[in-house]
Amino acid sequence: MHRSAPRLARILACAAVPVMLVVAGCSSDSGDKKDSGTPSSSTASPDAKKSEPSVEPAKFTALPDPCKSIGKKTVTSLVPGVKTPGGTPAGSSDTAYRTGCSWNGLDDNGVKGSQYRWLDVGFTRFDSDQSLGSGAKRAQQDYAKQITKVKAAEGAKKLAEAPVTGIGEQATKITYDLTKTSEDFKYATVVARTGNVVITLTYNGAGYAGAKTPSADDILKGAEKAAKETVASVAAAGAKQDAPSGSAKPDESAKKDESPKSGASLKADEKAADKKTS
Numbered sequence: 001m002h003r004s005a006p007r008l009a010r011i012l013a014c015a016a017v018p019v020m021l022v023v024a025g026c027s028s029d030s031g032d033k034k035d036s037g038t039p040s041s042s043t044a045s046p047d048a049k050k051s052e053p054s055v056e057p058a059k060f061t062a063l064p065d066p067c068k069s070i071g072k073k074t075v076t077s078l079v080p081g082v083k084t085p086g087g088t089p090a091g092s093s094d095t096a097y098r099t100g101c102s103w104n105g106l107d108d109n110g111v112k113g114s115q116y117r118w119l120d121v122g123f124t125r126f127d128s129d130q131s132l133g134s135g136a137k138r139a140q141q142d143y144a145k146q147i148t149k150v151k152a153a154e155g156a157k158k159l160a161e162a163p164v165t166g167i168g169e170q171a172t173k174i175t176y177d178l179t180k181t182s183e184d185f186k187y188a189t190v191v192a193r194t195g196n197v198v199i200t201l202t203y204n205g206a207g208y209a210g211a212k213t214p215s216a217d218d219i220l221k222g223a224e225k226a227a228k229e230t231v232a233s234v235a236a237a238g239a240k241q242d243a244p245s246g247s248a249k250p251d252e253s254a255k256k257d258e259s260p261k262s263g264a265s266l267k268a269d270e271k272a273a274d275k276k277t278s
Contacts, residue, residue: 055128058135059195060238063123066090066101069233070121070226078203078222079117081107090122097125106208113211116183119222121201121230128196135196143170143193146200150174150189164224168194168231175220178204184213188223194231195238201227 067087076082082105090100100122107115126138151159156176164171171192178185183206192199203223205214 055130056134056136058126058128060125060135060197060234061127062237062240063096063099063125063197064230064233064237066099066121066123069101069123069230070119071229074226074229075103075119078226079103079105079119080115081105082117097127099123109211113207113209115205115211115214116208117203117205117214119201119203119226121199121226123230123234124198124200126196126198139193139196139198140170142198143191146191146198147172147174150191150200150202153178153187155179156187164190164192164227167224167227168192168199171227173220173224175216177216183208186214186216186219188216188220190223190227192227192231194234197234199227199230199234201230 067089072085075085075087082103084103087101087103090102092098092100100120102118102120104118105116107117109115124139124142126135126142128135129138132138147161151161151174153159153176155178157178159174159176161172161174164173167190171190174189174191176187178187185204185206187202187204189200189202192201201223203219203226205219207213
């Protein structure tokens, strides 16, 4: 019995050794797992993901009232005998992005004949879009498109094009002659861009019943004067906004024909006036 006691103690001591090794081994494994987890968390850091550069915010977030974009004094001087001094607004499904107005009048001088004038302005605004580009870039594209459309006027004669300074950031004047209702018309169109807004202004006139045809210079001067006022009206409307917008108008603005439609909606009125005086 005395000999078995030391032997039992030795057996118990040996049995305790593996237990301690196991515990130590578990502690070591646990530390390894923590270490292995540290690198993986660093690979998911925000710096590893590159963000897309944002487009420049649009400069103007609103359009002016088109029928107030040209002063009354200017309207009456360019369109004597104006039928609707307040202008006729163009039809638009979204006036925040596309709008326009027109004026026409016949100044009847009896046996000396009559003078007919037509003034039309259209505005188109573009928002910045992450996929389509900045509002200014989109406006530049539409600016070029509008010039091409004006130059494609059916029946235009003596067509001339030239850049204009002092009207917005970009401006082009297009002049031409056109014969309709048996009369010779002088046309002048100014296409201008200011920020993310494109303005297309057309002024034309003719002499009826033997009256002298207006000079091309007078028509062009009138168009340029009115165009300057419309550019100023865009700036005034923009000044009322709290801040520029970088939001995008929809895909619908990209799908629509991005050109002012004011002229199309007012052709019937012009034709009616032409018939009355022919």
